Amino acid sequence: MLANGILTQSVLMGTLEANSAINPRGAKLKRHIAADLLLTALIDAFSILVIFLLMNFSSNGEILFLTKNMELPKAHVADILERNPVIKIDEGKIFVENKAVTAQTITAELLELRRKHTEIFPGQEFPGIATIQADRRVKYDLLNQIILAMNQAGYSDIKFAVVVK
Amino acid sequence: MKHSKKTLDFEVNLIPFIDLLSVSICFLLITAVWLNVGSMNVKQAVGGQAKEDTQKSPLVWVRMTVAGDLDLEVQESSLVPKAMRKLRIPKLDNKVNWDSFEKAVASLKQVEPGLNTGLIQPTASTAYEDIIDLMDKLRKNGMSDLGVSPL
Numbered sequence: 488m489l490a491n492g493i494l495t496q497s498v499l500m501g502t503l504e505a506n507s508a509i510n511p512r513g514a515k516l517k518r519h520i521a522a523d524l525l526l527t528a529l530i531d532a533f534s535i536l537v538i539f540l541l542m543n544f545s546s547n548g549e550i551l552f553l554t555k556n557m558e559l560p561k562a563h564v565a566d567i568l569e570r571n572p573v574i575k576i577d578e579g580k581i582f583v584e585n586k587a588v589t590a591q592t593i594t595a596e597l598l599e600l601r602r603k604h605t606e607i608f609p610g611q612e613f614p615g616i617a618t619i620q621a622d623r624r625v626k627y628d629l630l631n632q633i634i635l636a637m638n639q640a641g642y643s644d645i646k647f648a649v650v651v652k
Numbered sequence: 653m654k655h656s657k658k659t660l661d662f663e664v665n666l667i668p669f670i671d672l673l674s675v676s677i678c679f680l681l682i683t684a685v686w687l688n689v690g691s692m693n694v695k696q697a698v699g700g701q702a703k704e705d706t707q708k709s710p711l712v713w714v715r716m717t718v719a720g721d722l723d724l725e726v727q728e729s730s731l732v733p734k735a736m737r738k739l740r741i742p743k744l745d746n747k748v749n750w751d752s753f754e755k756a757v758a759s760l761k762q763v764e765p766g767l768n769t770g771l772i773q774p775t776a777s778t779a780y781e782d783i784i785d786l787m788d789k790l791r792k793n794g795m796s797d798l799g800v801s802p803l
Contacts, residue, residue, distance in 0.1 A: 526666045533673035540680035551689055560784035564791040565690030618691060623781035627774040630783075631803045638696050638802065645800065646691040649784055 551620055551648055560623040562649040568618070571646060572600050574633050576621040581633065590632045597640035616644040692787050694772075694798045711769035712760065712795075714786060716778050720748050722786075724756060731764045748782060750789060757793045769797040776803055 550568050575582040583596045601613055617637060710729035714722055720743035726732045741752045761767055770790040774783050787798050
């Protein structure tokens with residue numbers, strides 16, 4: 488079956504030689520030492536790889552940007568992370584949507600985000616959700632400032648970013 | 653008369669198939685997300701809504717002490733006996749005794765199946781990791797409504 492097939496021609500003779508219009512006679516006299524490649528096993532391996540990678544594929548995209556020093560806490564039971572305003576604690580500093588804030592200005596910044604949301608979606612109820620991204624070693628003392636500010640600004644739902652075990 | 657035998661077998665050209673698989677693998681490898689980030693959803697335990705609007709359902713307060721002990725207090729439940737309403741889980745090897753905590757929550761859940769609310773009160777020195785661990789254990793035992801209290 489493979490005697491005149493394209494695979495045999497390309498593998499044993501080379502693509503150029505096989506398709507050449509000149510077809511030099513000398514080449515026919517040479518002994519072919521090339522062996523047939525078993526492509527079935529290769530395709531099997533590729534297929535398994537594709538299936539494995541497709542199963543790991545995430546369509547959510549990168550919602551959070553993790554720095555080198557940041558290590559999120561781990562949890563077994565976690566929900567899917569959605570796009571919400573992100574409050575980040577990085578090296579002791581607080582950031583609201585990547586804007587550095589202090590314990591005094593965080594409430595004002597959250598209220599500003601709330602005002603923007605009302606402007607963009609008029610008539611819609613404010614969901615009051617924010618994601619907190621912090622290193623696992625951070626003490627609650629620092630987190631408390633954010634939770635209090637969220638409470639004051641009307642953010643009742645907190646989503647702590649975690650790594651799913 | 654000589655009949656030329658024509659074979660009906662044909663050869664499938666595998667080269668484009670291999671190309672397609674290679675491109676797919678490259679694309680998936682580049683876009684793969686190896687770190688699966690999720691979220692632990694909680695509510696503000698205090699000041700979320702007016703007291704009159706709050707439904708009276710069984711709940712458990714978990715107070716984390718500075719030493720690493722856990723104090724459990726069940727409220728709004730008629731099924732949980734008085735002896736089980738207040739529990740203290742002492743630390744083990746200077747760490748929170750998670751096994752005992754899980755057992756205590758599981759036994760409370762067995763007595764009061766409607767116990768779905770867990771409110772957490774950490775201290776200023778409590779590590780964020782411990783709070784998340786606590787929430788994780790509560791959720792594993794079927795508590796879906798979690799809240800965290802400010803200091």
